[in-house]
Amino acid sequence: MQLKIFEFNDIHVNTYVLWDETKEAAIIDCGAFQPNEHKELKEFIDANGLQIKQVLNTHLHFDHTLGNRFLWDTYGLKPQYHEVEETMPGQREQVISFGEVSEFEEGIHAGHFLKEGDVVAFGNTKLQVLETPGHSPAGLSFYCKEAGCVFTGDTLFRFDIGRTDLWGGNEQVLLNSIRTKLLTLPGETIVYPGHALHSTIAKEKKYNKYL
Numbered sequence: 001m002q003l004k005i006f007e008f009n010d011i012h013v014n015t016y017v018l019w020d021e022t023k024e025a026a027i028i029d030c031g032a033f034q035p036n037e038h039k040e041l042k043e044f045i046d047a048n049g050l051q052i053k054q055v056l057n058t059h060l061h062f063d064h065t066l067g068n069r070f071l072w073d074t075y076g077l078k079p080q081y082h083e084v085e086e087t088m089p090g091q092r093e094q095v096i097s098f099g100e101v102s103e104f105e106e107g108i109h110a111g112h113f114l115k116e117g118d119v120v121a122f123g124n125t126k127l128q129v130l131e132t133p134g135h136s137p138a139g140l141s142f143y144c145k146e147a148g149c150v151f152t153g154d155t156l157f158r159f160d161i162g163r164t165d166l167w168g169g170n171e172q173v174l175l176n177s178i179r180t181k182l183l184t185l186p187g188e189t190i191v192y193p194g195h196a197l198h199s200t201i202a203k204e205k206k207y208n209k210y211l
Contacts (some may be wrong), residue, residue, distance in 0.1 A: 001125050004044060007190075008032045011063040014194055015041070016151060018144075019050050024122030026054035028142060028151050029194060030067030038070050053122040056114075057081040058153025059136040060107075061093045061166065066193060068108045071141040078111025080120070082131065084138035088111075088167040114140060127151075130181045134174020135162030141182065149190040150201075156182055156191055158199040161210045178211065 003173035007017040013031030025045070032041045045052065055077045057065060068079050091107040114120070118129040120142065127142040132155040139162075143150040156178050164171040182191075187202030204211060 001144060003192075006032070006037075008037050008041075009034070009063055009066055009184060012195055013063045013066075014192065014196075015067065015129075016192060017041075017044065017050070018122075018125065019048070020123040020125045023049050023051055024053045024125075025050040026056060026079045026120065026122045026125075026127070027052060027067075027071065028056045029058055029064040029153060030055065030071055031063055031065075032067035032070055036076075037067070041067070041070075042074065052077060054120055054131075056120060056127075056140075056143065057085070058151065058155070058194060059083040059139040060088055060091075060202045061154070062107075064153065065091055065107045072108045078108050078115050080112045081110055082115060082138035082140055083110070083113040084133075085136060087137055092187060129177035132156075132172055132177040132181050133168075134164060134172075134177045136166070137168030139177075143185065143189075145189065148186070148188060149192055150182065150185060151192045152182065152194070154194040156204065156208075157193045157195065158191070159204070159208050161208070162194075165182060183211065 004017045008015050008031035014026040015031045019025035046153040050076045057079045114129050116131040120127040132141045135154045141152045189201045191199045
């Protein structure tokens with residue numbers, strides 16, 4: 001599996017494009033909002049001859065979903081996420097609560113809901129769905145055993161954990177998710193978070209002060 005990391009919007013969300021030798025691809029947490037970000041993402045997809053098959057969200061905080069409408073308009077694909085995430089305020093309401101008023105349209109609702117144990121496939125690649133709530137009501141992580149990596153959204157960061165003061169956050173639930181779902185993965189597993197730099201499970205066990 002190959003991947004490309006884009007850092008989009010003012011909150012610097014890691015948007016992941018994953019693909020394999022079949023050229024089928026998935027996008028995780030598309031934060032592309034501005035026209036120049038749309039252009040950059042589409043040009044990369046076109047230049048590499050990728051066929052987008054899956055649009056995935058680890059959770060529905062607005063910074064991770066800003067590109068969903070662009071993906072729907074461009075590729076006709078709706079996002080997939082956990083159903084309970086829809087108990088949070090909508091995208092526009094979240095933005096306003098951060099002290100900004102935006103003119104963008106509301107985000108796209110799910111084409112399919114995901115839960116623990118589901119497998120998302122594209123090409124010859126499979127992503128195992130892990131339920132990792134705590135940062136949000138029903139956040140997900142996506143684990144690829146063959147590639148030895150996990151996409152954790154805002155659940156687990158490099159030497160840090162996700163904040164729990166937003167909608168549906170709960171620190172004890174978050175820590176339990178990390179300990180029971182993520183730290184049980186092989187130590188060499190690469191952790192690709194929703195923001196900033198990647199890490200490994202072994203490094204998090206050793207250096208993460210919260211764990």
